[in-house]
Amino acid sequence: MVNTLDIVFSALSDPTRRAILAMLLEDDMAVTDVAEPFAISLAAISKHLAILAEAGLIAREKRGRVIWCKLEPDAMRGASVWMQGFGAFEPVDLDAFERFLETELGEGDDFSQKNRGPE
Amino acid sequence: MVNTLDIVFSALSDPTRRAILAMLLEDDMAVTDVAEPFAISLAAISKHLAILAEAGLIAREKRGRVIWCKLEPDAMRGASVWMQGFGAFEPVDLDAFERFLETELGEGDDFSQKNRGPE
DNA sequence: ATGACATTCAACCGTTTGGTTGACGATTGC
DNA sequence: GCAATCGTCAACCAAACGGTTGAATGTCAT
Numbered sequence: 001m002v003n004t005l006d007i008v009f010s011a012l013s014d015p016t017r018r019a020i021l022a023m024l025l026e027d028d029m030a031v032t033d034v035a036e037p038f039a040i041s042l043a044a045i046s047k048h049l050a051i052l053a054e055a056g057l058i059a060r061e062k063r064g065r066v067i068w069c070k071l072e073p074d075a076m077r078g079a080s081v082w083m084q085g086f087g088a089f090e091p092v093d094l095d096a097f098e099r100f101l102e103t104e105l106g107e108g109d110d111f112s113q114k115n116r117g118p119e
Numbered sequence: 120m121v122n123t124l125d126i127v128f129s130a131l132s133d134p135t136r137r138a139i140l141a142m143l144l145e146d147d148m149a150v151t152d153v154a155e156p157f158a159i160s161l162a163a164i165s166k167h168l169a170i171l172a173e174a175g176l177i178a179r180e181k182r183g184r185v186i187w188c189k190l191e192p193d194a195m196r197g198a199s200v201w202m203q204g205f206g207a208f209e210p211v212d213l214d215a216f217e218r219f220l221e222t223e224l225g226e227g228d229d230f231s232q233k234n235r236g237p238e
Numbered sequence: 239a240t241g242a243c244a245t246t247c248a249a250c251c252g253t254t255t256g257g258t259t260g261a262c263g264a265t266t267g268c
Numbered sequence: 269g270c271a272a273t274c275g276t277c278a279a280c281c282a283a284a285c286g287g288t289t290g291a292a293t294g295t296c297a298t
Contacts, residue, residue: 002263004135005131005132005134005137006130006132006134007132009128009131009132010128010132011122011130011261012124012128012131012198012202013125013128013129014130014285014286015122015124015125016286018201020164020291021205025204025205030244030245031244031245031246032243032244032245039289039290040286040287040288041288042244042245042246042286043245043246043287043288043289044286044288046245046246046247047246047285047286048286050246054257059256062245062294064244064295065243065244065245065294065295065296066127066295066298067244067245071205073205073206074206074268076202076205076206077206079131079202080199080202080203080206081199082137083131083202084188084199085144086140086192086195087192087193087195087196087199088128088142089143092183120252133256135256146266149272149274149275150274150275150276151273151275156259159256159258160257160258160259161255161274161275161276162257162258162259162275162276162277163256163258165275165277166255166257166275166276167256169276180266181275182263183264183265183266183274184264184266184273185265185272185273185274185275186274186275186276
């Protein structure tokens with residue numbers, strides 16, 4: 001009933017989840033470590049991870065008592081292609097991405113709830 | 120409190136709204152005409168359009184008693200760039216987009232709720 | 239075996255979402 | 269002026285969302 005685009009865009013619409021994806025870009029992480037920088041409960045993070053996994057954006061692999069989360073960026077392809085169709089966006093601009101990422105991460109401290117530009 | 124990425128991704132997460140954007144890709148349209156192919160009320164469409172406008176994805180201009188809706192694809196740039204940062208997606212594939220669009224539009228009849236390809 | 243740790247489950251709560259209906263303000267055409 | 273048309277507003281509803289807490293499960297270390 002819901003297509004892939006639905007759940008991918010929906011998964012990406014939450015800032016906590018986007019921040020998690022950005023963290024996983026640097027390295028695979030255990031659930032507890034993913035949760036560490038955020039001011040919300042571990043259970044809440046667990047739910048976010050479930051949603052990201054449902055959307056295919058991450059994979060979770062249990063090793064011992066630890067569950068490792070791994071970015072699965074291919075899941076973004078569909079959504080990305082869909083958007084590309086709407087404009088002549090110039091080719092991948094990694095610098096612009098870097099800047100966006102910084103905004104998302106909020107420069108170094110707790111980035112779950114605070115900071116955002118005006119607008 | 121919510122940043123641009125939040126509202127853009129959130130706006131894109133609804134299939135009705137994506138279908139509306141796809142329609143506007145072909146031409147500017149009046150609200151009533153936008154609503155025509157959908158099985159939901161005009162008021163519901165009006166709300167969807169408000170959300171798309173809030174996200175900057177469309178602009179609405181009143182001319183006489185008719186409000187014209189126009190695609191504003193630049194609003195996707197930020198979201199697109201954000202996603203691009205996650206993978207080496209190959210450059211814009213318009214053919215793939217065309218295929219996606221067809222899936223979204225569902226070839227001719229009510230396209231609000233049904234059909235989706237596997238994947 | 240026992241206890242500590244890692245993660246999820248279940249129940250709950252307040253808010254948001256996508257939809258409805260009916261009334262309403264503008265604008266047009268006769 | 270009057271009726272029809274265009275679009276939004278307001279009130280309402282059920283379902284989904286993002287969060288909480290506390291109990292349950294599985295695994296490691298001693």
